[in-house]
Amino acid sequence: xxxxxxxxxxxxxxxxxxxxxxxxxxxxxxxxxxxxxxxxxxxxxxxxxxxxxxxxxxxxxxxxxxxxxxxxxxxxxxxxxxxxxxxxxxxxxxxxxxxxxxxxxxxxxxxxxxxxxxxxxxxxxxxxxxxxxxxxxxxxxxxxxxxxxxxxxxxxxxxxxxxxxxxxxxxxxxx
Amino acid sequence: xxxxxxxxxxxxxxxxxxxxxxxxxxxxxxxxxxxxxxxxxxxxxxxxxxxxxxxxxxxxxxxxxxxxxxxxxxxxxxxxxxxxxxxxxxxxxxxxxxxxxxxxxxxxxxxxxxxxxxxxxxxxxxxxxxxxxxxxxxxxxxxxxxxxxxxxxxxxxxxxxxxxxxxxxxxxxxxxxxxxxxxxxxxxxxxxxxxxxxxxxxxxxxxxxxxxxxxxxxxxxxxxxxxxxxxxxxxxxxxxxxxxxxxxxxxxxxxxxxxxxxxxxxxxxxxxxxxxxxxxxxxxxxxxxxxxxxxxxxxxxxxxxxxxxxxxxxxxxxxxxxxxxxxxxxxxxxxxxxxxxxxxxxxxxxxxxxxxxxxxxxxxxxxxxxxxxxxxxxxxxxxxxxxxxxxxxxxxxxxxxxxxxxxxxxxxxxxxxxxxxxxxxxxxxxxxxxxxxxxxxxxxxxxxxxxxxxxxxxxxxxxxxxxxxxx
Numbered sequence: 001x002x003x004x005x006x007x008x009x010x011x012x013x014x015x016x017x018x019x020x021x022x023x024x025x026x027x028x029x030x031x032x033x034x035x036x037x038x039x040x041x042x043x044x045x046x047x048x049x050x051x052x053x054x055x056x057x058x059x060x061x062x063x064x065x066x067x068x069x070x071x072x073x074x075x076x077x078x079x080x081x082x083x084x085x086x087x088x089x090x091x092x093x094x095x096x097x098x099x100x101x102x103x104x105x106x107x108x109x110x111x112x113x114x115x116x117x118x119x120x121x122x123x124x125x126x127x128x129x130x131x132x133x134x135x136x137x138x139x140x141x142x143x144x145x146x147x148x149x150x151x152x153x154x155x156x157x158x159x160x161x162x163x164x165x166x167x168x169x170x171x172x173x174x175x
Numbered sequence: 176x177x178x179x180x181x182x183x184x185x186x187x188x189x190x191x192x193x194x195x196x197x198x199x200x201x202x203x204x205x206x207x208x209x210x211x212x213x214x215x216x217x218x219x220x221x222x223x224x225x226x227x228x229x230x231x232x233x234x235x236x237x238x239x240x241x242x243x244x245x246x247x248x249x250x251x252x253x254x255x256x257x258x259x260x261x262x263x264x265x266x267x268x269x270x271x272x273x274x275x276x277x278x279x280x281x282x283x284x285x286x287x288x289x290x291x292x293x294x295x296x297x298x299x300x301x302x303x304x305x306x307x308x309x310x311x312x313x314x315x316x317x318x319x320x321x322x323x324x325x326x327x328x329x330x331x332x333x334x335x336x337x338x339x340x341x342x343x344x345x346x347x348x349x350x351x352x353x354x355x356x357x358x359x360x361x362x363x364x365x366x367x368x369x370x371x372x373x374x375x376x377x378x379x380x381x382x383x384x385x386x387x388x389x390x391x392x393x394x395x396x397x398x399x400x401x402x403x404x405x406x407x408x409x410x411x412x413x414x415x416x417x418x419x420x421x422x423x424x425x426x427x428x429x430x431x432x433x434x435x436x437x438x439x440x441x442x443x444x445x446x447x448x449x450x451x452x453x454x455x456x457x458x459x460x461x462x463x464x465x466x467x468x469x470x471x472x473x474x475x476x477x478x479x480x481x482x483x484x485x486x487x488x489x490x491x492x493x494x495x496x497x498x499x500x501x502x503x504x505x506x507x508x509x510x511x512x513x514x515x516x517x518x519x520x521x522x523x524x525x526x527x528x529x530x531x532x533x534x535x536x537x538x539x540x541x542x543x544x545x546x547x548x549x550x551x552x553x554x555x556x557x558x559x560x561x562x563x564x565x566x567x568x569x570x571x572x573x574x575x576x577x578x579x580x581x582x583x584x585x586x587x588x589x590x591x592x593x594x595x596x597x598x599x600x601x602x603x604x605x606x607x608x609x610x611x612x613x614x615x616x617x618x619x620x621x622x623x624x625x626x627x628x629x630x631x632x633x634x635x636x637x638x639x640x641x642x643x644x645x646x
Contacts, residue, residue: 129382
């Protein structure tokens with residue numbers, strides 16, 4: 001059975017940042033925090049792992065570079081070497097200065113697009129996805145903390161903790 | 176939290192809260208367009224239709240309808256291409272290089288500048304595609320096998336470098352811009368009053384909710400994209416300059432071209448950002464966000480890059496003489512004194528002399544002066560490309576190859592029409608997209624609003640008094 005969720009609404013990001021450790025220590029199960037702007041340090045406070053998306057980007061970039069080398073070598077050196085303006089065209093390493101711009105652009109192309117596509121897929125951001133919006137103000141100026149209640153009897157106690165921590169309002173989804 | 180010295184000017188005027196930022200930025204999207212917008216839109220669409228007509232004539236009849244000839248075989252087409260690509264540079268520079276350098280003043284202007292980049296590159300690409308004369312065969316530019324056999328594109332050619340550079344630049348700028356827009360689309364979505372609007376912005380916002388993990392990834396993606404876009408900005412115009420520099424035509428075959436083109440591109444790009452933003456802030460009432468401080472900072476960049484461009488012009492001239500190559504020397508003397516002297520001196524006046532006025536703070540912070548100078552720079556940079564291309568071609572090594580070039584009405588029409596294409600896109604952008612990156616701007620309300628600045632100042636003064644009393 002899914003446990004109950006309640007949402008605490010805050011106005012100040014510093015309050016949220018400072019209160020997270022004490023709330024956690026008092027047994028409040030913070031599932032997520034939604035904010036209208038990035039809050040630096042929030043990921044650490046919540047215990048989120050560092051994102052590895054930049055490593056992905058590097059790997060995509062290397063793939064792009066390798067594919068470009070393979071493509072250029074096959075097309076211009078192996079399959080159809082052309083003598084244009086007397087430029088060396090039988091060995092890749094001799095011709096490589098002329099290929100640098102294309103190699104660079106292909107690397108960036110694959111690294112950037114690969115990373116962005118990974119970001120969209122991992123974050124489940126796609127056209128047509130319905131947004132989970134517990135409070136419409138969370139994209140405007142409020143910070144919404146999603147709290148999981150394992151034991152529904154403790155709702156009043158946890159609500160009081162959240163209010164004490166500076167929450168303006170504590171509510172259930174859709175209410 | 177971040178702390179900024181109180182001696183810095185606030186980046187947002189007035190005592191703005193996050194909610195007010197949302198209100199102010201969303202107002203143009205949610206309200207009705209005023210008559211100025213409709214007038215501007217009407218004129219732009221008329222120019223766009225003119226562009227469609229002139230491009231259709233070119234595609235139907237071939238580039239014989241242009242004023243090009245055997246001597247001057249690149250004219251307004253490549254002039255406009257380089258001009259538009261250059262204009263595109265400021266957007267990515269503002270969002271990428273200034274992001275890496277942690278320049279917070281980029282925040283109110285980056286969105287509009289990035290949009291400008293996208294539309295300018297679209298205009299540039301249209302010239303690239305039509306100047307081939309047979310645009311239906313433009314797919315040959317991409318590394319595909321020739322339909323008659325196994326002939327491949329030649330990667331030694333700067334023209335294939337261009338294909339890669341421009342398409343990479345365009346597509347990466349596009350995803351950079353769009354990814355940054357997603358949180359702001361979510362704001363508009365959550366405020367939407369009608370079903371149609373809600374559906375439209377839901378589709379655009381990709382289901383963004385701003386969870387901690389989303390923001391963590393978002394920031395990493397922005398930073399890495401900025402890191403990759405920075406060399407990309409520099410590479411695109413470097414490669415465009417190599418289209419010229421790898422040839423052996425006097426006036427083109429110079430090693431100074433890559434840095435000189437990049438500086439020129441940033442110069443013209445910032446001028447166009449100024450032209451657009453000065454109008455936008457007035458029409459949309461965003462004077463408190465795009466302040467004279469922003470305009471001042473951009474003017475400083477215009478001053479620096481304008482000076483670099485000026486030095487490059489003089490260096491070119493000097494090296495042409497110092498090299499002892501008479502063809503090279505002639506090319507430059509001919510630029511200044513030959514039949515196209517008026518283009519050369521227009522370029523010199525607009526690009527070298529005018530931006531030097533920005534040394535004066537009064538001019539640098541004057542909206543009217545900035546607007547006028549920015550238009551001068553736009554004109555000057557167009558002339559720069561014209562001078563490089565046409566004056567180098569019209570006098571070749573052998574006097575029997577000498578000739579002149581006069582653009583036809585179709586060429587002029589395509590250029591004016593491309594401005595229509597650009598402004599139509601930009602006007603639609605300001606009407607339907609958040610012009611200021613709200614989510615990013617909200618990160619600095621606590622440190623850079625007028626009120627907080629005053630508090631910092633009072634605090635610092637109190638500390639100073641306490642210190643003085645102590646000693």
